[in-house]
Amino acid sequence: MNETILAIKKEVKKAISGKDDVISQVLTAILAGGHILLEDIPGVGKTTLALAMSRALGLAFARVQFTPDVVPSDITGFTVYDKEKGVFRYRRGAVLTNFFLADEINRTSSKTQAALLQVMQEGCVTVDGRTYRVPEPFIVMATQNPVGTAGTQMLPEAQLDRFMIKVSMGYPDIDDEIDILKNRETSDPLNTVRAVLAPEDLVQIKQEVSHVFVDDKIYEYITLLASASREHAYVRLGISPRGSLAVASMARACAYMEGRNYVVPEDVQAVFVNSCRHRLVLLPKAGLNDKDSDLVLLEILKNTRAPKVGR
Numbered sequence: 001m002n003e004t005i006l007a008i009k010k011e012v013k014k015a016i017s018g019k020d021d022v023i024s025q026v027l028t029a030i031l032a033g034g035h036i037l038l039e040d041i042p043g044v045g046k047t048t049l050a051l052a053m054s055r056a057l058g059l060a061f062a063r064v065q066f067t068p069d070v071v072p073s074d075i076t077g078f079t080v081y082d083k084e085k086g087v088f089r090y091r092r093g094a095v096l097t098n099f100f101l102a103d104e105i106n107r108t109s110s111k112t113q114a115a116l117l118q119v120m121q122e123g124c125v126t127v128d129g130r131t132y133r134v135p136e137p138f139i140v141m142a143t144q145n146p147v148g149t150a151g152t153q154m155l156p157e158a159q160l161d162r163f164m165i166k167v168s169m170g171y172p173d174i175d176d177e178i179d180i181l182k183n184r185e186t187s188d189p190l191n192t193v194r195a196v197l198a199p200e201d202l203v204q205i206k207q208e209v210s211h212v213f214v215d216d217k218i219y220e221y222i223t224l225l226a227s228a229s230r231e232h233a234y235v236r237l238g239i240s241p242r243g244s245l246a247v248a249s250m251a252r253a254c255a256y257m258e259g260r261n262y263v264v265p266e267d268v269q270a271v272f273v274n275s276c277r278h279r280l281v282l283l284p285k286a287g288l289n290d291k292d293s294d295l296v297l298l299e300i301l302k303n304t305r306a307p308k309v310g311r
Contacts, residue, residue: 004205005257007196011056015189016049018176024257025167025274026053026141030202031209032253034164034246035120035140037105037278044169046143050101051190057202058195059098059137066108072115076125077132090127095119096134098199102142106153116140117159137202157237157281164246165271166278205256212252213262217307222247222268228300229280234291237281247275265306273297 005027012023026049029036038046047063054061064074077093094100095116102116119125120140124133142163144155160166172180183189197205222244230238239247250271255263277293286296 002257002259004196008056011193011196012049012052014192015052016045017179017183018172019045019049019169022049022167022169023053025165025271028250028253028257028271029165030057030137030139031206031256032164032246032249033206033210034249035142035162037160037163037166038141038143038169039146039166040143040169042145044171046169047101047103048190049169050099050141050143052193053141054099054101054139055190055193056196057099057199058197059139059199059202060135061099061101062094062097063101063103064094065103066105066112068108070108070112072112073127075112075115076119077127079128088128090130090132092132093125093127095125095140096132098135098137098139100138100140102140104145105142106144106155110153110156113155113159116142117162120162135199137199137206157279160278161240161242163278164250165274167274209253209256212255212260214248214252215263215307215309217309218251218263218265218268219248221265221304221307222251225268225272225300225304228304229276229297232296232300234282234286234289234296235280236283237279239276239279243276243279247272250275262309264309269301269306272301 008027009020009023013020016023026036030053038049040046051061064070073093075093075095077091077096079088079090082089105113105116119134123138124131225247226239226244229235232238247268251263251267254267254270255261258267273294276297280293280296282291282293282296286292
């Protein structure tokens with residue numbers, strides 16, 4: 001595996017115990033140029049993961065705690081009149097940073113969510129007719145509590161589709177939780193996380209990832225998986241073309257992290273569930289048969305033949 005990738009993971013693991021797979025998936029999405037949605041109950045380390053990852057990558061960080069009173073201008077910025085000079089000046093919004101943490105995104109209004117998700121899609125904000133580009137690299141990590149938690153509302157499918165992956169932290173196991181308790185007795189492990197990269201280094205790595213070779217057979221494999229989701233008996237809305245693009249991008253990043261300059265079917269399989277679980281809308285009968293999105297996607301993987309690609 002790439003030494004730089006190993007160094008980044010090592011730094012993040014100083015603050016996050018026992019979640020190596022989550023760290024890998026989040027880093028893969030970042031290298032693929034995507035945004036991340038973390039869904040889980042409060043207190044399992046979502047915010048800590050965001051802080052640790054931004055520090056290890058050497059990125060400017062901003063955080064907004066999304067509550068019902070947060071308005072779009074808090075995100076995008078606004079103009080104010082300068083009486084002394086007789087001109088309007090732009091006050092930067094929180095989103096004009098490298099790594100933006102939208103904490104509990106499903107607690108705020110739909111209008112504010114839409115303002116953020118527009119920036120995620122277009123890479124810029126428009127305020128009073130003037131456009132301001134976000135800096136490069138630009139990463140959004142949004143956290144949300146499970147739907148049904150007090151004060152939450154579901155993100156619409158069109159907004160969920162803007163996230164490259166959706167992952168959950170989950171509870172730590174016994175040994176990892178003991179480590180968490182011991183490591184925080186006298187200090188905060190976040191303070192020990194050091195930058196491995198500079199922002200321009202991450203931009204360069206993302207360029208390298210975009211040039212990882214994908215064989216036509218791999219593209220066909222991804223398309224067949226997406227098509228199978230649209231025809232599945234338990235699915236109302238399947239994987240969109242944007243979802244297929246996300247799988248391809250994630251597969252490139254996965255190959256890069258493994259030290260290869262070409263994608264193999266195992267890369268697609270490694271990223272497929274996390275890239276697509278939030279893109280499916282299931283029929284009511286799925287719940288009646290104890291099927292969730294993950295089980296449906298795993299079934300699709302099992303029933304879709306992987307191609308043989310020369311190595």
